Amino acid sequence: MDQAVCCYRHPDRETGIRCTRCDKPICPECMVNASVGFHCRDCVNQRGGTHVQPRTIAGGSVTSDPFLITKILIGLNVLVFVLELALGDRIVDDFGLYAKCVDLQTLQPARCGVSDGEWYRVLTSAFIHERPSPVHIGFNMLSLWWIGAPLEQRLGRSRYIALYFVSALGASAAVLVIAPGALTIGASGAIFGLFGATAVYMRRMRYDMRPVIALLVLNIIFSFTWANVSWQGHLGGLLTGTVLAIGMLYAPRERRNLVQWGTCAAVLLVTLAVSAIAVSQVTS
Missing domain, CATH: 1.20.1540.10 (Rhomboid-like)
Incomplete structure (x- = not known):
């Protein structure tokens, strides 16, 4: 059986997505949409803090109240x-x-x-x-x-x-x-x-x-x-x-x-x- 992989910022959340730059596992909350795949927030910050609208796994906008x-x-x-x-x-x-x-x-x-x-x-x-x-x-x-x-x-x-x-x-x-x-x-x-x-x-x-x-x-x-x-x-x-x-x-x-x-x-x-x-x- 495959071992569960958890988000690097939220160890209680399993995920199948990884940052395309550093390969760290990331959950939907930590995903930042990139031209290819997703980036983690650490990699975005290392690029000079460029603001990129975070997206859900389906490409939707991340909102302040996700259950509205x-x-x-x-x-x-x-x-x-x-x-x-x-x-x-x-x-x-x-x-x-x-x-x-x-x-x-x-x-x-x-x-x-x-x-x-x-x-x-x-x-x-x-x-x-x-x-x-x-x-x-x-x-x-x-x-x-x-x-x-x-x-x-x-x-x-x-x-x-x-x-x-x-x-x-x-x-x-x-x-x-x-x-x-x-x-x-x-x-x-x-x-x-x-x-x-x-x-x-x-x-x-x-x-x-x-x-x-x-x-x-x-x-x-x-x-x-x-x-x-x-x-x-x-x-x-x-x-x-x-x-x-x-x-x-x-x-x-x-x-x-x-x-x-x-x-x-x-x-x-x-x-x-x-x-x-x-x-x-x-x-x-």
């Missing part, structure tokens, strides 16, 4: 949950993911849902959770913090935002294809996208994959065995997040932005096209 977007996402989810408690089923009915609504009195299709042009549901449904119990939102928000916050720090804000929202759309696309008649709500599809991205990151950094694989397997088993859990959305989010992370973390440095944002655009177009095809099948 995750905090905002958690805040939005909690805010919507409070509105659900105040307004009742209205929030779910108006913003949950339906391909086609059904009038519960007549059991006939009603004029609502994605098939009637309410496309905002493919995204708004990711901010709605079951009520009145806080278990659903509590579990999702804990997962978002544990998985999302470290990933935001390693990717940078813009790439993390793209990963989260496109994963949510991928989860909705899978639901529309496999279970178009089901009401689907919750952030878990997007969070599964973060799980997939975390696995790609650990592979990229040559970390021990066993913990994240075990966690993924447990969550997938939970998705298929627990009642009222959308395994379709979970798998859709997982697949989407994994593909996006591969494009973000394995992009060649010379064309990194092109490959990364090109991957995001391509995956986004595929999810929208798949959703449109699925909805057209419902309406026909």
Whole structure:
């Protein structure tokens, strides 16, 4: 088994990246973007203190609060949950993911849902959770913090935002294809996208994959065995997040932005096209 290599400034952090000048191991916080590879902060200082914008492993900007977007996402989810408690089923009915609504009195299709042009549901449904119990939102928000916050720090804000929202759309696309008649709500599809991205990151950094694989397997088993859990959305989010992370973390440095944002655009177009095809099948 390979011996773990740790950052020269942070001995508690394993890393697979080295300074291209002195070959010291460096973690994402200590990486300074260079024309070729990364430099450590000591080498940058030895070059006369030239200021170089530090970058994450994916090329994103290093910020003073690397967890800001995750905090905002958690805040939005909690805010919507409070509105659900105040307004009742209205929030779910108006913003949950339906391909086609059904009038519960007549059991006939009603004029609502994605098939009637309410496309905002493919995204708004990711901010709605079951009520009145806080278990659903509590579990999702804990997962978002544990998985999302470290990933935001390693990717940078813009790439993390793209990963989260496109994963949510991928989860909705899978639901529309496999279970178009089901009401689907919750952030878990997007969070599964973060799980997939975390696995790609650990592979990229040559970390021990066993913990994240075990966690993924447990969550997938939970998705298929627990009642009222959308395994379709979970798998859709997982697949989407994994593909996006591969494009973000394995992009060649010379064309990194092109490959990364090109991957995001391509995956986004595929999810929208798949959703449109699925909805057209419902309406026909």
